[in-house]
Amino acid sequence: MNIQTTREPFSLQRRNKAGGTAPLSYWGFANETDKLTDVLLGSPAYLRHLATSSLSRKYLRENPCNIQVAQAQHAELVAAYEHFGVKVHMAGPEPELPMQVYTRDSSVMTPYGAIITAMSQWWRRGENYAAIRMYESLGIPIYDMVTAGTFEGGDFAVIEDGCVLIGCGGARTQEEGAVQVRDWFAAEGWETRLAFFDEYYVHIDLMVVPIAEKLTAVCETCTDPAIVSWLKDKGHEIIDVPFRDTMDLGCNLMSLGDSKIVAPKSSVTLVEKLKALGFEVAAVDTAEISKTGGGIHCMAQALRREK
DSSP states (O other): OOOGGGOOOOSHHHHOOTTTTOSSSSSSSSTSSEEEEEEEOOOOTTOOOOOOOOOHHHHHHOOOHHHHHHHHHHHHHHHHHHHHHOEEEEEEETTOOTTTOOOOHEEEEEEEEEEBBBOOSSTHHHHHHHHHHHHHHHHHOOEEEEESOOOOGGGEEEEETEEEEEEEOOOSSHHHHHHHHHHHHHTTOOOEEEEEGGGGOOSSSGTTEEEETTTEOOOOOSOHHHHHHHHHHHHEEEEEEHHHHHHHTTTTOOEETTTEEEEEEEEEHHHHHHTTTTEEEEEOHHHHTTTTTTOTTTEEEEEEEOO
8 A cells, every 4th residue: 555545634633632642654753763764854044043042142142153154064964864864854944933943842743743842932932833834744743732831842852662751941841831741641651751950951852862772862960860760770771971062962962773873073972982882973063053052953853763
């Protein structure tokens, strides 16, 4: 049967409120370390350097982003995905959405469809509407939309099949939004865990990012020891990323599955450890674009992974 005929129709709320929502037959993924086939990226055509976090504010004050260099770095990032055979879907640029390059924030892909988040900063809320249009154009149903409080996609980490870590720093993702999403997945039978942290760290994917099955990059210096213990109790080996590297988005990598990784060039310790473990690493220089507040993981939304 042609796979096109098996795809579910687009809808704005696919979630079964009692739980038991059927996984999508084509789009989505079971975890964040299976083979990546399709990724959503955002164009940096209208990128501006705004004060979206303590880090971006510091750079804005002391050493602002060179937009032309940042755009060139993003082109190299796109080339890295294409080199590994990943199909890149590019969200259309809109001048009113200067931070749309960070496609991780405005939505979250799940096995059941996309979650439309609730952005905390007023100048980014239009990204949610753009995300809905993008998913409609691709024929990807919406699982549901966050309504209880702010919630951003960098705070949703599928640690392994049926297990999600949800970050809550208070500034970008509020506890109310995190609890709403947690309850959705608890109803689906998932193991869920909330991770509370200081708002300085912005999102959980600054400090915890899955690499491969039972292998996770973690900045142990700034991650709650209880979360580290929880991961280790689940059998995860931890690659500890130095705090200084983490503050430069060094933990913010993207797993492509099949022992392939896209990681920031500046994260020397992590890249060396990954190569020593046999990973093929595309080390991309994202230092300039990251001045605006995000890294490689922040700039990518996995749309489809396959076992």
